[in-house]
Amino acid sequence: xxxxxxxxxxxxxxxxxxxxxxxxxxxxxxxxxxxxxxxxxxxxxxxxxxxxxxxxxxxxxxxxxxxxxxxxxxxxxxxxxxxxxxxxxxxxxxxxxxxxxxxxxxxxxxxxxxxxxxx
Amino acid sequence: xxxxxxxxxxxxxxxxxxxxxxxxxxxxxxxxxxxxxxxxxxxxxxxxxxxxxxxxxxxxxxxxxxxxxxxxxxxxxxxxxxxxxxxxxxxxxxxxxxxxxxxxxxxxxxxxxxxxxxx
Numbered sequence: 001x002x003x004x005x006x007x008x009x010x011x012x013x014x015x016x017x018x019x020x021x022x023x024x025x026x027x028x029x030x031x032x033x034x035x036x037x038x039x040x041x042x043x044x045x046x047x048x049x050x051x052x053x054x055x056x057x058x059x060x061x062x063x064x065x066x067x068x069x070x071x072x073x074x075x076x077x078x079x080x081x082x083x084x085x086x087x088x089x090x091x092x093x094x095x096x097x098x099x100x101x102x103x104x105x106x107x108x109x110x111x112x113x114x115x116x117x118x119x
Numbered sequence: 120x121x122x123x124x125x126x127x128x129x130x131x132x133x134x135x136x137x138x139x140x141x142x143x144x145x146x147x148x149x150x151x152x153x154x155x156x157x158x159x160x161x162x163x164x165x166x167x168x169x170x171x172x173x174x175x176x177x178x179x180x181x182x183x184x185x186x187x188x189x190x191x192x193x194x195x196x197x198x199x200x201x202x203x204x205x206x207x208x209x210x211x212x213x214x215x216x217x218x219x220x221x222x223x224x225x226x227x228x229x230x231x232x233x234x235x236x237x238x
Contacts, residue, residue, distance in 0.1 A: 007138070009138075009141070010136045010137060010138060011136075013132045013133070013135040013136035014132070014133070014136035016132040017129045017130075017132035017133035017136060018129060019126070019128075019129060022128070022205075025209075026208075029208070029209060029212070075209070075212060077209060077212035077213040078213065080206055080209045080212065080213065081213040083202070083206045084203070084206045084207065084210070084213075086141075087199055087202045087203045087206065088203065089145075089148070090144075090148060090194070090196060090199045091203070093148070093194060093196035093199065094196040094197065094199065094200040094203075
């Protein structure tokens, strides 16, 4: 059964599963910005951007200022740190190239079996 | 507009946005396994596990053997490396504790403004 922390991680991954939302985070990494400033480079409506911001806010990836008129968005790093912690458990797999090596060995074995079958 | 690589990253994040799928990856990190072996510790149907495996396979997070009877699943590290590369761009934010510091400063400022308003 998923714990609350796991659900938080699921919400973070779901929020990151969209290129526009990732581009918004990249923009906010350069500094806080209003909805209008964030929307400017995108070919989507202000409404669509607002929707993306809501998803990011629910996932805790951004926070927004209190002032009603000027509600700048800013990046919140904690969920990204959780993603980094999670993925780092698998580092050994790509650092060692183990899966590539394993696949290559299997291809060689398959090739040898194929030769054997032909005889 | 999203590039193909970005869509791949979206597919990876979407596949990771589920605690059962992440648990399956953790299981496969210990070695390849059949669908039955993977399903064993989970309180979900074999059908549900098969569905999760299809999502993981489409995202390139696992690969499956060719043999019809014995199709072991194994972890494929490349998409996880892409996730690691992506998230590492934000490392400065949590390493420096910048966002926490920034938030704390704002809270202090807000408190001072509040005091000022009271006078």
